[in-house]
Amino acid sequence: xxxxxxxxxxxxxxxxxxxxxxxxxxxxxxxxxxxxxxxxxxxxxxxxxxxxxxxxxxxxxxxxxxxxxxxxxxxxxxxxxxxxxxxxxxxxxxxxxxxxxxxxxxxxxxxxxxxxxxxxxxxxxxxxxxxxxxxxxxxxxxxxxxxxxxxxxxxxxxxxxxxxxxxxxxxxxxxxxxxxxxxxxxxxxxxxxxxxxxxxxxxxxxxxxxxxxxxxxxxxxxxxxxxxxxxxxxxxxxxxxxxxxxxxxxxxxxxxxxxxxxxxxxxxxxxxxxxxxxxxxxxxxxxxxxxxxxxxxxxxxxxxxxxxxxxxx
Numbered sequence: 001x002x003x004x005x006x007x008x009x010x011x012x013x014x015x016x017x018x019x020x021x022x023x024x025x026x027x028x029x030x031x032x033x034x035x036x037x038x039x040x041x042x043x044x045x046x047x048x049x050x051x052x053x054x055x056x057x058x059x060x061x062x063x064x065x066x067x068x069x070x071x072x073x074x075x076x077x078x079x080x081x082x083x084x085x086x087x088x089x090x091x092x093x094x095x096x097x098x099x100x101x102x103x104x105x106x107x108x109x110x111x112x113x114x115x116x117x118x119x120x121x122x123x124x125x126x127x128x129x130x131x132x133x134x135x136x137x138x139x140x141x142x143x144x145x146x147x148x149x150x151x152x153x154x155x156x157x158x159x160x161x162x163x164x165x166x167x168x169x170x171x172x173x174x175x176x177x178x179x180x181x182x183x184x185x186x187x188x189x190x191x192x193x194x195x196x197x198x199x200x201x202x203x204x205x206x207x208x209x210x211x212x213x214x215x216x217x218x219x220x221x222x223x224x225x226x227x228x229x230x231x232x233x234x235x236x237x238x239x240x241x242x243x244x245x246x247x248x249x250x251x252x253x254x255x256x257x258x259x260x261x262x263x264x265x266x267x268x269x270x271x272x273x274x275x276x277x278x279x280x281x282x283x284x285x286x287x288x289x290x291x292x293x294x295x296x297x298x299x300x301x302x303x304x305x306x307x308x309x310x311x312x313x
Contacts, residue, residue: 019060019067022046026088027074040084047088051095062100068107075118083126090128097135105150108136116154120162123182124175130182133163137194138185148193155193160186164203167210167227173219180223183207187230199231201266208270231263 025046030039049057061067073079074089096104108115119133137154139147166179186194197203211224 016060016064016067019057019064020070022049023061023067023070026050026085026092027071027079029080029082029085043085043088047091050092053095053099055099058096058100062096062103062107065107069112072112072115072118075115075122077118077121081122081125081129083128086122086126087128090132093132094135097139102145109153113157116157116159117162120159120166120179123163123166123178124172127178130178133182134185137182138189151192151194155197160194160197160203161206164206164210167207167220167224169210169213169220171220176219176223180226183227184230187227199263201262204228204231204263204266205270208267208273212270212273228267232267 023046025038025042050061061071071089071092074081074085093104116133116136119129119136122129123133137159163179163182166175171179183198186192186198189195207224207227211221211228213220
């Protein structure tokens with residue numbers, strides 16, 4: 001009898017009208033005079049139903065364009081975006097990302113390409129919105145069946161430009177922090193077309209341009225430079241070869257990740273500009289600026305040492 005009731009409940013929940021009602025609890029703010037059930041209990045239960053990862057319910061959502069439109073309408077700029085509902089929205093999208101990856105990305109690529117623009121615009125509201133963006137742009141080939149194609153599609157868009165521009169001193173500190181975290185996630189996701197684009201000279205100059213734009217914007221400078229430090233991770237090597245890995249294995253215990261030599265060359269004039277303006281920074285900012293220079297020098301040392309080692313051999 002209990003099994004039969006569970007089947008009937010499941011059959012009811014996978015119905016399109018029921019899925020639509022669950023989505024409305026997640027994306028629509030309750031009225032001011034709404035009771036606690038409508039304000040808190042129903043949105044929580046709706047989110048839990050989706051994140052239980054029941055295939056028939058997720059399939060109803062992922063394969064129905066109008067329901068997907070309803071879900072992503074939460075990102076529209078004219079809607080309120082409370083932290084509570086943003087968290088529920090993020091959990092549902094991440095669940096779709098993990099369990100219905102192909103239908104979700106097909107929807108984003110073919111129907112709703114502005115979803116990335118909307119996510120970037122809302123990146124400072126709460127870290128849960130940032131997590132959705134990170135899941136979409138920094139997932140690896142274990143998540144994306146067509147990893148290379150998706151990364152190339154993202155690289156061909158203006159997504160990186162939008163995220164990097166959120167490091168501008170005119171943005172709020174929480175926007176700087178979430179944008180930097182997203183860029184760092186992309187940088188770690190190598191090799192990918194998106195990570196390669198981020199390490200190109202034009203983007204290095206763009207990031208440093210925001211860092212040096214206003215010496216009084218401590219948040220913008222610190223978060224911009226944190227991205228640059230990761231681009232110059234000393235665990236990386238200039239040449240991804242077994243010989244290089246063998247040579248550096250005594251010093252570093254992680255497999256080498258190639259550093260774009262153009263990235264290193266592009267940073268030198270930017271570091272020179274920054275060093276000339278160090279006197280304008282306070283003590284904390286000067287410390288992280290110095291860290292960037294040190295990491296840069298470590299990279300150059302590793303590369304030069306490797307070249308000498310090869311010549312000796």
